[in-house]
Amino acid sequence: MxxxxxxxxxxxxxxxxxxxxxxxxxxxxxxxxxxxxxxxxxxxxxxxxxxxxxxxxxxxxxxxxxxxxxxxxxxxxxxxxxxxxxxxxxxxxxxIGEAAFHLASLVAGRFTVITTHARTVPLIEHNLVRYGFSARCVRVRVAEISLHSLDDLHSAARDRISAEIDRAIREDRSEAIVLGTAGLADLARSLSSEHGLPVIEGVxxxxxxxxxxxxxxxxxxxxxxxxxxxxxxxxxxxxxxxx
Amino acid sequence: MxxxxxxxxxxxxxxxxxxxxxxxxxxxxxxxxxxxxxxxxxxxxxxxxxxxxxxxxxxxxxxxxxxxxxxxxxxxxxxxxxxxxxxxxxxxxxxIGEAAFHLASLVAGRFTVITTHARTVPLIEHNLVRYGFSARCVRVRVAEISLHSLDDLHSAARDRISAEIDRAIREDRSEAIVLGTAGLADLARSLSSEHGLPVIEGVxxxxxxxxxxxxxxxxxxxxxxxxxxxxxxxxxxxxxxxx
Amino acid sequence: MxxxxxxxxxxxxxxxxxxxxxxxxxxxxxxxxxxxxxxxxxxxxxxxxxxxxxxxxxxxxxxxxxxxxxxxxxxxxxxxxxxxxxxxxxxxxxxIGEAAFHLASLVAGRFTVITTHARTVPLIEHNLVRYGFSARCVRVRVAEISLHSLDDLHSAARDRISAEIDRAIREDRSEAIVLGTAGLADLARSLSSEHGLPVIEGVxxxxxxxxxxxxxxxxxxxxxxxxxxxxxxxxxxxxxxxx
Amino acid sequence: MxxxxxxxxxxxxxxxxxxxxxxxxxxxxxxxxxxxxxxxxxxxxxxxxxxxxxxxxxxxxxxxxxxxxxxxxxxxxxxxxxxxxxxxxxxxxxxIGEAAFHLASLVAGRFTVITTHARTVPLIEHNLVRYGFSARCVRVRVAEISLHSLDDLHSAARDRISAEIDRAIREDRSEAIVLGTAGLADLARSLSSEHGLPVIEGVxxxxxxxxxxxxxxxxxxxxxxxxxxxxxxxxxxxxxxxx
Amino acid sequence: MxxxxxxxxxxxxxxxxxxxxxxxxxxxxxxxxxxxxxxxxxxxxxxxxxxxxxxxxxxxxxxxxxxxxxxxxxxxxxxxxxxxxxxxxxxxxxxIGEAAFHLASLVAGRFTVITTHARTVPLIEHNLVRYGFSARCVRVRVAEISLHSLDDLHSAARDRISAEIDRAIREDRSEAIVLGTAGLADLARSLSSEHGLPVIEGVxxxxxxxxxxxxxxxxxxxxxxxxxxxxxxxxxxxxxxxx
Amino acid sequence: MxxxxxxxxxxxxxxxxxxxxxxxxxxxxxxxxxxxxxxxxxxxxxxxxxxxxxxxxxxxxxxxxxxxxxxxxxxxxxxxxxxxxxxxxxxxxxxIGEAAFHLASLVAGRFTVITTHARTVPLIEHNLVRYGFSARCVRVRVAEISLHSLDDLHSAARDRISAEIDRAIREDRSEAIVLGTAGLADLARSLSSEHGLPVIEGVxxxxxxxxxxxxxxxxxxxxxxxxxxxxxxxxxxxxxxxx
Structure with missing residues (x-):
């Protein structure tokens, strides 16, 4: 196919x-x-x-x-x-947002989305309501970073996402993370290992x-x-x- | 202004x-x-x-x-x-959809939308959820007619809308009607007189x-x-x- | 009229x-x-x-x-x-509560209400649910002040409302403010200029x-x-x- | 006490x-x-x-x-x-409305309210939302009758309520009935026997x-x-x- | 009986x-x-x-x-x-969970549940949704303690529950407490006196x-x-x- | 695997x-x-x-x-x-219920479930709420049939399911069907061809x-x-x- x-x-x-x-x-x-x-x-x-x-x-x-x-x-x-x-x-x-939400809800009771653009937060929140995941997604967090800087798995940008995951676990009681970016599958895998919970990438x-x-x-x-x-x-x- | x-x-x-x-x-x-x-x-x-x-x-x-x-x-x-x-x-x-919903909810506890294109029903329903009117709008009805035919206030197209209003009153227990079309203000006024309830036009x-x-x-x-x-x-x- | x-x-x-x-x-x-x-x-x-x-x-x-x-x-x-x-x-x-909520939701995706009597908070929250604005109003905040003291636009009472607006922007991610008082239109205008977001007064x-x-x-x-x-x-x- | x-x-x-x-x-x-x-x-x-x-x-x-x-x-x-x-x-x-809803939800997954005044239906529906029973109460039905006529357990008024109960079972898939009237405990008991489901009276x-x-x-x-x-x-x- | x-x-x-x-x-x-x-x-x-x-x-x-x-x-x-x-x-x-929620909602507009096992929190939250109390119960808190230690009304375990009640009043704006344990009726009574709000025990x-x-x-x-x-x-x- | x-x-x-x-x-x-x-x-x-x-x-x-x-x-x-x-x-x-709901919501805005046991309807409805699909699943219908009789793709039992699909399209305005049974993948495929909409089987x-x-x-x-x-x-x- x-x-x-x-x-x-x-x-x-x-x-x-x-x-x-x-x-x-x-x-x-x-x-x-x-x-x-x-x-x-x-x-x-x-x-x-x-x-x-x-x-x-x-x-x-x-x-x-x-x-x-x-x-x-x-x-x-x-x-x-x-x-x-x-x-x-x-x-x-x-x-890809939709795809990530579906899989997140199969491996976690609650999840947090971490996105990079504050302007998209309301759009994502409306999608969550429309798709039916508003009770499963506890919060949409913003890590204001440039996507380019994420190509390096050891960058400061990665550290900011990692810090948001820490907050999601502690403050949101979240059990999984959805990355609100496209194609950072390696980053997802690396963050999942580091934090010990599923990290889902949409593509x-x-x-x-x-x-x-x-x-x-x-x-x-x-x-x-x-x-x-x-x-x-x-x-x-x-x-x-x-x- | x-x-x-x-x-x-x-x-x-x-x-x-x-x-x-x-x-x-x-x-x-x-x-x-x-x-x-x-x-x-x-x-x-x-x-x-x-x-x-x-x-x-x-x-x-x-x-x-x-x-x-x-x-x-x-x-x-x-x-x-x-x-x-x-x-x-x-x-x-x-x-104009939003405008009509706001005013409808100020003069009626429950209202029905009557639209002319079935393909827009889900879009309207999502808007109702997002704006907060999903509990006020009882139903989105479709009267499949051509808008041109509505220029004549005594046309068969008008009769179909009128028939849907009858059903909205009887089946939906609705107290007002929102016309899901743009600019038919005369039609709204005429239907309001005929049926004895507010009919709201969006423009x-x-x-x-x-x-x-x-x-x-x-x-x-x-x-x-x-x-x-x-x-x-x-x-x-x-x-x-x-x- | x-x-x-x-x-x-x-x-x-x-x-x-x-x-x-x-x-x-x-x-x-x-x-x-x-x-x-x-x-x-x-x-x-x-x-x-x-x-x-x-x-x-x-x-x-x-x-x-x-x-x-x-x-x-x-x-x-x-x-x-x-x-x-x-x-x-x-x-x-x-x-006037209802009026303010409707207009707030036309200029902001999320808003905060600031009221002066804690005893009215549940009444306001029920109204928000009933009118359909519970997802748009993020929070009902209380600034415990006497209304009389608000006649002076430079009073300590005004400062307390202003401080709540700061918190609404920062903690509630709110985009507009609804004043839960009657008739303080000048105060609304003044606070709007100061904080750079719409402040709505109900009367x-x-x-x-x-x-x-x-x-x-x-x-x-x-x-x-x-x-x-x-x-x-x-x-x-x-x-x-x-x- | x-x-x-x-x-x-x-x-x-x-x-x-x-x-x-x-x-x-x-x-x-x-x-x-x-x-x-x-x-x-x-x-x-x-x-x-x-x-x-x-x-x-x-x-x-x-x-x-x-x-x-x-x-x-x-x-x-x-x-x-x-x-x-x-x-x-x-x-x-x-x-008494609240009391009846609480007990109904302990003996039935879904229930129907039967009231006698159409004007109170929206008030009852708002209460159901506020109390939390809107997903348990399937429908508020109206049997337009005079309460006086209910004193006779074999009256036409009783027959109308009984007919609504039949509809509630068949159309609403309801498992219990709440009588939206005050004090008709004998009627509740009699209707419960006749229809084989709980009928709750509020007082x-x-x-x-x-x-x-x-x-x-x-x-x-x-x-x-x-x-x-x-x-x-x-x-x-x-x-x-x-x- | x-x-x-x-x-x-x-x-x-x-x-x-x-x-x-x-x-x-x-x-x-x-x-x-x-x-x-x-x-x-x-x-x-x-x-x-x-x-x-x-x-x-x-x-x-x-x-x-x-x-x-x-x-x-x-x-x-x-x-x-x-x-x-x-x-x-x-x-x-x-x-007993259900029983406590019903009575709590008759004496308080908002309540907090305090449970002792974090693993049961999602189960309790689902029950609250299903029963209809999700808007009345503001939060399910966890005080990780052994039930045995609660037999003593002056234990450290009691102090932890008491501290959670303080937080529920201050942070959750709660008006009553539901104890998520079975049979601690004396504890409930004692905590109610201490904190000046209803504390409900399920059995x-x-x-x-x-x-x-x-x-x-x-x-x-x-x-x-x-x-x-x-x-x-x-x-x-x-x-x-x-x- | x-x-x-x-x-x-x-x-x-x-x-x-x-x-x-x-x-x-x-x-x-x-x-x-x-x-x-x-x-x-x-x-x-x-x-x-x-x-x-x-x-x-x-x-x-x-x-x-x-x-x-x-x-x-x-x-x-x-x-x-x-x-x-x-x-x-x-x-x-x-x-398998969950799996079918997820895929149905990716190919249809609204879907109907057709199950074979009336006693499971409330369980399915609670799952739909909990998973987040209660606004996507319009209705859970019951076709009271024996599963054995479904082994024959031309049986009377199949006809009853087919009749419910007709009703789902007409009365529920549904765009897809979820079969509330386990393993009838051939039946799903056959009904999908007949009715011209997706029919999803859970296994x-x-x-x-x-x-x-x-x-x-x-x-x-x-x-x-x-x-x-x-x-x-x-x-x-x-x-x-x-x-």
Whole structure:
């Protein structure tokens, strides 16, 4: 099977890191490709960048459908465009935030999210309510750091995340951590060993969940909220996906 | 004061109808202008069209801010782009769905929404949860009709809405109706007389609420979730609004 | 239009302050009158005083209806007697707590209430649940001060409220403040400038919301929970308002 | 011990019926007295009558406290004045609606309330939310009947309640019934036999719960929301109960 | 009437303490017997011990039913086996956690639970949600102490509970305390005097509540979720209780 | 990897069917074994059978841990013993109800559960609340049929489930179906084709989710609610798993 990961931002380093995380945890026989959203802003740090990225994200979903991918992953932690992508796709679509929450709730009664952009906190909190995890996620914490600095597993940025995990265990009584970033699978593993609790990274989680859905023959339901849009309300280049 | 209503769709008839509804209910001294989102699809009937409209909607918010408008209204009933618009604007921003829900809950203990597109029902239901009205709105009903047909106050389309109101009173025990369409203020008034309960239309509600906020000196809070985006993560044409 | 503000307490200073706040923010052409509830206790500091005030508050609603007022405002922050007033009135009725919550949630994702009487905290918290704002209002804080001392904008009492606002921003991550007092509109404006976030006062908010409802032709729904009481279950002096 | 049941209405027949129900189910050694609220309307059929009754209800709580009663019961199904009574009393105070909900949830996973006045439905629903029973009470049904007609156990009024119980079992999947009336203990017993499920009446339930609290040495907490009012904010005749 | 208290654990000291607490607060004429679950672990400190105890607890419910007891009490604070016991019994069944929560919410707007085993906190929190008390119970605190050490009313263990009560009043704004242990009725009374707020112990609360249900003729509803199991799906020794 | 599926019941046909469903959907390289709980009742049709099965289920978890299995699945739809199993195991543990809910919510906005035993409905509803899916699962429907009769894909029993699916689409507005039975993967596939929406079966879902957790290096968190029990509170045969 072939899984397409869409980076709603356009920074090439991020797309490469996401691709690597996806491939490292995919099953043998699964091909993972990662693409940026068309005409996207460099990175998604809040609702404005997400709004600017959505049209290009939808384009990539449409292209992936035409190319026959088996599933789509949206690789920004606040899962922008999830409804639009599901309306347009016949293949399964999963957001990396969503993926991480699902797996966290299977290994922990309570968990804490640690994100890097304060502007995304309300978006994440709304998603938690909508998905049903608001009673399982005790708190969304912010470690204001640059993602670049996390490439070094011994950096000061890593220390700040580690310090937030300490607080999550002590103050939130949390039993697992969800990293609110895309593709830092090695960091997750290292922090998990250090703190003795599960640390979940979203891209790898999403790859495994898409594989699970595909293997079980499950695809996005097309009756109800994610029914395809009317053909005539779509621009010409997308109209083949309309109803 | 000058209020800008943004139609996320581009159908000129809709923009004109919205402008008329806004002007009919504005205070003397309030100037109401209505503009379509840049490069928008004709109408917003679900999440795909909303995704395609968001970048152009953000552009219009930015232009309005540059032009010094006193407030913004987003005139699609599922309030697309509300977070992005609030992040970018210093002036108040109100969605017409949101506006209608607030006023409905001031005149009725329970209300029913009647919308025209089944694909928007989940979006509306999520908004109700997020805004806090999920216990006040008993049900989102769908009357599958074309908006054009509603221009005639004696059409079959009107009869279908009227029939849904009857059901809302009888089956939902509802005390007020919110019309999930933009600008049908005359229809609202006519249905209210016929059924003997408040019928709320969103554009007129939003105009009055924006006026209220402006008169009271209240603008969107810029600390927290709607803080302006970082200047460097915005495209050049918007960067003047960044932080 | 003529709007009647009912002070459930009888302290003349409070009624005068409420009247001034209402008039300062009303539209041109709106007449604002303020009356105390008949036979009311001096001030409403908890459920016992509210219970003692309700019959007199109902009397004033009835008198206002006879006099043909366009709308009623209940000017104690825990909105006592709102259901009774709505059952009896055909004109719209708004409580000042409720009014402030609605406007706060239009300009902020999260807000904190600062009240002056600890005994009213549970009443306010129940209202927040019932109105639907319990997820938007992060916390009800108490600044134990005398209202009289707030007349001076540079008093120690003001400093205590200001200190609570600092805590709300830092500890509650709040984006706006609702003042749980009646009529301190100047204080609200001053605190808003100082702290750089919206500070909402209820009387002015309620006046603008009543005006909005009246302009839009919206009145309290008389089917369901606020249907008029049966004529025969009312005392003679009120029976004209029964059904 | 001596328990005072306060009828917020003044209809002597109702007070007598309430007294009888209370006495029939009290333990040996418990004295039950029933009094109407001072200057009360005949019966409480919605929020207006409740507002008119509260001052007189508070008076009776105060008199009971002076007389040294062991506990108070408020005998209208929507529990009017419960907060005020608890603020004023040192002895336990229980509402009959509340009492019935507690016992229903001990013998059934889901229950239906059957009340006789449509105007009280929202009040009851708010109480269910506030007390915590909104997920246990599936529905509040209305059987529009006169209470007088229920004195005859074979009346048409009884048949209407019985028909609602049938619907509650079939449509609501309910496992118990709460009668939203005061004092019809014989009717409850008869309906329970007929339908084969628990039918709970509030006055008898409240008497047993007050006895339980008193026996266990539990009285209303006086720290927090039910702290006594300030002495100076009370009228002279009540000031002995203030703080 | 005869009430059977089942200790899901087998430690004889605990069973004796539970019996004493039950008897001390039962009405004259009520016989209280206390039995351990058959083949039970010594004490229930989390979900594993509860799982091991359930079959033996069910056996004791069955034996009690055969012996004609009037009601059953499950005397571990996380109420293990409550659904199973209610399915099997015709007499009322009450858990001591549940009993304490009900009475606490009648005398306090907010309460704190203080338990002795951290492993039971999630079980208690789930029960609070399920029963409907999650908004009334502000927090479940843990005082890690040995129950044996509580026999001495002046021990260090008592001091730790007392310190948690101080924190509950100050940090949780709690108005009552529920002790998450079985049978420490004297301790509850002593702590209540010391701190000036209600302290509720579950065994005594449950005895009074079972008495109340029995006196009112209320037994577990046998339609719906607690219907008796099918006779053929039960082992021979229990099949007499099946349907 | 080796995954152990524990059938809480002892009917050999069921264990075989579960094993087949698990194997059919496992990845190449995954060994699936299925065992009944020790001394279990034939099938789990409600809380009494679950109570009787738990000790034996715990024994199998312990044995699986000794044998070094990679993960455990509890194969009754109401997920009995999930907390106990997670406390005892270091490997991941998933219930089949839980697994099906997670995957359903990834492919549908709303879903309906169709179960075969009315007695398990409240247990399933409580799980939905606890897991966070109560807003996603619209309704738990019961098709009272014998599981044996479902072996024939053209039976009357299948027709009854099919009829419930029709009702779920029409009355519940559901977008996916969760089968509340264990191992009927072929039936799920057949019904999905017939009705044109996803139909999820729990055993196959759980196998894929356990594989995902194991591949990602995620195991049950051992801090907090699922910490291992104290060694001294366990029977000798289990004490090796204690702390």
């Amino acid at each position: 072939r899984i397409q990961i869409i980076n709603p931002g356009s920074a090439p380093g991020t797309t490469a890191r996401i691709a690597a995380a996806g491939r490292a945890f995919a099953s043998r026989g699964t091909e993972v490709i990662a693409v940026p959203a068309t005409d996207a802003p460099a990175s998604i740090e809040g609702p404005v960048e997400a709004a600017l990225a959505l049209a290009g994200l939808v384009e990539q979903v449409a292209r992936g459908e035409s190319d026959g991918v088996s599933g789509h992953i949206i690789a920004a932690f606040d899962d922008p465009g999830l409804d639009a992508a599901r309306s347009l796709a016949r293949a399964p679509v999963i957001g 790898s989680a999403a790859v495994r969940l898409v594989e699970s859905l595909v293997s079980l023959g499950l695809a996005t339901s097309k009756i109800g909220g994610w029914a395809p849009p009317r053909r005539k309300s779509l621009p010409a280049r997308l109209s083949g996906l309309g109803d | 000058r209020i800008q209503i943004i139609n996320p769709g581009s159908a000129p008839g809709t923009t004109a109808r919205i402008a008329a509804a806004g002007r009919a209910f504005a205070s003397r001294g309030t100037e109401v202008i209505a503009v379509p989102a840049t490069d928008a699809p004709a109408s917003i009937e679900g999440p795909v069209e909303a995704a395609l409209a968001l970048a152009g909607l953000v552009e219009q918010v930015a232009r309005g801010e540059s032009d010094g408008v006193s407030g913004h209204i987003i005139a699609a009933f599922d309030d697309p782009g509300l977070d992005a618009a609030r992040s970018l604007a210093r002036a108040p921003v109100i969605g 007129s509600a939003a105009v009055r609420l924006v006026e209220s906020l402006v008169s009271l000196g209240l603008a969107t809070s810029k600390i927290g979730g709607w803080a302006p985006p970082r200047r460097k993560s915005l495209p050049a044409r918007l960067s003047g609004l960044g932080d | 003529r709007i009647q503000i009912i002070n459930p307490g009888s302290a003349p200073g409070t009624t005068a302050r409420i009247a001034a706040a209402g008039r300062a923010f009303a539209s041109r052409g709106t007449e604002v009158i303020a009356v105390p509830a008949t036979d009311a206790p001096a001030s409403i500091e908890g459920p016992v005083e509210a219970a003692l005030a309700l019959a007199g508050l109902v009397e004033q609603v009835a008198r206002g209806e006879s006099d043909g007022v366009s709308g009623h405002i209940i000017a104690a922050f825990d909105d006592p007697g709102l259901d009774a007033a709505r059952s009896l009135a055909r004109a719209p009725v708004i409580g 002015s908010a309620a006046v603008r919301l009543v005006e909005s409802l009246v302009s839009l032709g919206l009145a309290t729904s008389k089917i369901g929970g606020w249907a008029p009481p049966r004529r025969k279950s009312l005392p003679a002096r009120l029976s004209g308002l029964g059904d | 001596r328990i005072q049941i306060i009828n917020p209405g003044s209809a002597p027949g109702t007070t007598a019926r309430i007294a009888a129900a209370g006495r029939a189910f009290a333990s040996r050694g418990t004295e039950v007295i029933a009094v109407p609220a001072t200057d009360a309307p005949a019966s409480i059929e919605g929020p207006v009558e409740a507002a008119l009754a509260l001052a007189g209800l508070v008076e009776q709580v105060a008199r009971g406290e002076s007389d040294g009663v062991s506990g108070h019961i408020i005998a209208a199904f929507d529990d009017p004045g419960l907060d005020a009574a608890r603020s004023l009393a040192r002895a336990p105070v229980i509402g 008898s339930a409240a008497v047993r719960l007050v006895e339980s609290l008193v026996s266990l040495g539990l009285a209303t907490s006086k720290i927090g929301g039910w702290a006594p009012p300030r002495r100076k904010s009370l009228p002279a005749r009540l000031s002995g109960l203030g703080d | 005869r009430i059977q208290i089942i200790n899901p654990g087998s430690a004889p000291g605990t069973t004796a303490r539970i019996a004493a607490a039950g008897r001390a607060f039962a009405s004259r004429g009520t016989e209280v017997i206390a039995v351990p679950a058959t083949d039970a672990p010594a004490s229930i400190e989390g979900p594993v011990e509860a799982a091991l105890a359930l079959a033996g607890l069910v056996e004791q419910v069955a034996r009690g039913e055969s012996d004609g007891v009037s009601g059953h009490i499950i005397a571990a604070f996380d109420d293990p086996g409550l659904d199973a016991a209610r399915s099997l019994a015709r007499a009322p069944v009450i858990g 005594s609360a449950a005895v009074r509540l079972v008495e109340s249900l029995v006196s009112l003729g209320l037994a577990t509803s046998k339609i719906g979720g607690w219907a008796p199991p099918r006779r053929k799906s039960l082992p021979a020794r229990l099949s007499g209780l099946g349907d | 080796r995954i152990q599926i524990i059938n809480p019941g002892s009917a050999p046909g069921t264990t075989a069917r579960i094993a087949a469903a698990g194997r059919a959907f496992a990845s190449r390289g995954t060994e699936v074994i299925a065992v009944p709980a020790t001394d279990a009742p034939a099938s789990i049709e409600g809380p009494v059978e679950a109570a009787l099965a738990l000790a034996g289920l715990v024994e199998q978890v312990a044995r699986g841990e000794s044998d070094g299995v990679s993960g455990h699945i509890i194969a009754a739809f109401d997920d009995p013993g999930l907390d106990a199993a997670r406390s005892l195991a270091r490997a991941p543990v998933i219930g 196959s879902a759980a196998v894929r989710l356990v594989e995902s957790l194991v591949s990602l290096g995620l195991a049950t968190s051992k801090i907090g609610g699922w910490a291992p029990p104290r060694r001294k509170s366990l029977p000798a045969r289990l004490s090796g798993l204690g702390d």
